[in-house]
Amino acid sequence: MQKSLLLGVEAIAQGAIDGGMSGVYAYPGTPSTEITEYVQHSKQAKELNIHSRWSANEKTAMESALGMSYAGKRAMVCMKHVGLNVAADCFMNAAITGANGGLIITVADDPSMHSSQNEQDSRVYGKFAMIPILEPSNQQEAYEMAKFGFELSEAFGTPVMMRITTRLAHSRAGVSIQEAVAQNEMKLPEDKVQFVLLPGIARKRYKMLLSNQEKFEAASEDSSFNFYKEGSDKSMGIIACGIGYNYLMENYPNGDCPYPVVKVSQYPLPRKMVEKISADCDKIMVLEEGYPVVEELLKGYLAKEKVIGRLDGTLSRDGELTPDMVAKALGMSVEEGIEIPDLVAARPPALCVGCSHHDVYRALNEVVAEYGTGRVFSDIGCYTLGALPPYNAINSCVDMGASVTMAKGAADAGLIPAIAVIGDSTFTHSGMTGLLDAINEKAPITVIISDNESISMTGGQESSAKGKLEDICEGLGVEKEHIHVLLPVPKKHEEIKDIIRKECDYQGVSVIIPRRICVQKNIRDQKIKKAAKARAAAKA
C-alpha cells in the first residue's frame, strides 16, 4: 500500500480529494491553512478540477460550500476555531437546511493559543448545531474520516463537523492512501424548499434535525472510530477523546492500560459505551483536548456522577494536553529533565527585517505621541506584533475587522482622533462593512490599511484585496482627497508623518494605504518566477 508522509491537515486534504470532493472553500488561519494549500498544489486535484481558491472570509467560504452541497456535490469548508465565529450564522442554519452533497466543516482549534486569541472548543459549536462531529486521533484517521465524513453527511442529509487541534494539524506521519472515489454528478435537492428557511419550512426542518439525533447517536455507536477496550482494574474507567487517546496510550507503550477505555472520535457520544463504562467502573476520568465538554456533560450540574478531569483539577483547566500531564493524572511519576537555565531569554516573534509595517509604526508612533497614546485600534495579522517592544504601538487586537469599528466606537465616545491599523486582507475579510458604518456617520477616524499585498502571517497567500483597496474605499464613500497611497520606506518617514497628522486632524473618515509587498512574499514570488524562467529556458 502506498504510504505518504503527511501533516494531519494534509491528510484531511488528501482524504477529501480521494473522497470525491468537488471543492474546498476557506480563509487562511493557523492551524487550518495547509488543508486548502495542499489542494491548491495537488496535481491530482488540478486534474479533477477541484475548486480551491481562497474566499474573502470564513462566512463566504461556508456559504459557497453550502451552495456546492445544494447542487449535489461534495464540499469542504476549512477554518481555524475563531473563523467559525465568523461563519457561525451560516453554520448554524446549515444544520437546519441540511446537506445535499456531502458537506464537511473542518475546524482546527488551537488550545494553548499558539497562534490565536482564545482557545474555544469547536465541539461546543457542533453540539450547538446538533450535527455529528468527527475528531481524528491520528493522521490515518484524519485521512479516512474525510471520505467517511462525506458518506455520513449524505446518509443523513446533514453537515458534519471535523474537529482537529494544533498538534494533530501540524504533526506528520506516514499515511496509507486508498483508492479515490469519483465526484458526484450535479443533482438538485429532491425537496425544492429544503434550503428555504422561512419559518414554516424551518420549523419542519428543525423537527427533522431533532428526530435525527437518535440516528446520529446510533451511528456513533456503530462507528469504527469509537470503541470500548476492556480493562481489569475497574476502580476507574477512562473516556479518551481525539488525541487524548494518544496521550493515554503513550503512558502504556505495550498497550497494557489496566483500566477500561472508551475511545471517542465520533460524536454525539456513543451512549451504550458510556453507560457501560459508567456501570462497570467506580469513577470515570475524561481526557479531552480543549474544553471539558464531555466531562461537564457526564458530571452534570449536581455532580451526581464520579467524573474527574479538567474541572476538578486532575488535569489543567486550560491549555492543551501533554503526555506527561496525563501521566501525572494517572498517578505515574514523571522524571523531567533539567530545568531551563536562567540565562535563557525569551525570543518573542518579531517583524521581519525590512518589513513595511515597521516603517508604518515608526511614523505612527511619533504622530500619536503628539495627540497622546492609547488611541490606536489594531487587528489580526503580522502587524499585531506592533503591540510588542520596540513598538508598543497598538492598544487592541480582538477579532478580524474590529480595528475599524472599535475606533469608530471610541470616537463616538469622544476619543478623537481614533486610529485603526488593519492589514489589506483583514480589511476585505471583515473591515469593509465597519468602514461603511463609519462613513455613514462621518466618524472622525483615520484608518491605516497597512497593505503588504499578501496574507502574510499564515504564509503569504494571495490577498482578496489586491489591487482593489482604493476603489473599495472610494466606492464605500470615503472622499477621494482623504484616500492616500504611500510607499512606506525610511526616506519617506516625514512625508508619512505629515499625512497621518493631516488626516488625524480631519473630522471625518480618512484612509491611508501604506503599500509595499511583504518581504517574505517577495522572496517567494521571485523564487517562483526564477523557477518558471529556468523551466522555460530548459524547454527552449
Added chain:
Amino acid sequence: MKTDMVIAGVGGQGILSIAAALGFAALDNDLYMKQAETHGMSQRGGDVQSFMRISDQPIYSDLIPKGGADIILSVEPMEALRYLPFLKKGGYLVTNSTPFININNYPEEEKLVKTIEALPNYILIDADRIAKEEVGSARAFNFVMLGAASPFIEVPFEYLEEGIRKIFGKKGNDVVDMNIKALHAGRKFAEEHK
C-alpha cells in the same frame, strides 16, 4: 529501536529540512514516525521546535513527554537549553555553537558555553564554520548538525543519506552531494568529540 528528539532553532533557520530528511529516512524503511512542528505566529524570528519520534513500534503521542527525549538537536546554542526539561537522563544535547542574536538580552556567549559544557552529555559544534570551510556551503550547516546528532540516532546512517537524496533530488546531484558531505563532516566531528 526508538529515538525521540527535540529539534530546536529560531524561525527561518530551516530546522524543518532536518526533520524532513529524517522523516523520509524513517518512512522509506518502514519505521513509524511522528513529527510535530510549529507554524504560524511563532515563526517570525521566534523560537521554534519540532518533536521528532522514530520507532519500529507504533507511536501514539505527537508530543514527546518531558524527560523523554534521547536527543536535543539545536541549530542555535541558547535554543538548545530551552528544551532541557525534555531531555532524558543520559540523553545527548547536540548543538551548533554559532548564536543567532535577534534580541537585546541575549546571554553572554561565554556563560552560554559554560552552561552547555556543564552538561553530562553534549556535542558543541561550530556547524557554520564546518559548513563554510569543510563542506563549501554555509547553507549546508543544518546537515552538519544532523550528522553531528547521527551517532545517537538509532536509524542506520545510510537511511539518513537516502533521506537527503529524497529531499534534494530535484535540485540535482551537486546539492545532494554537498549535503551528504555535510552529514559526514558533522558525524566525524561528533565521533571525535562525544
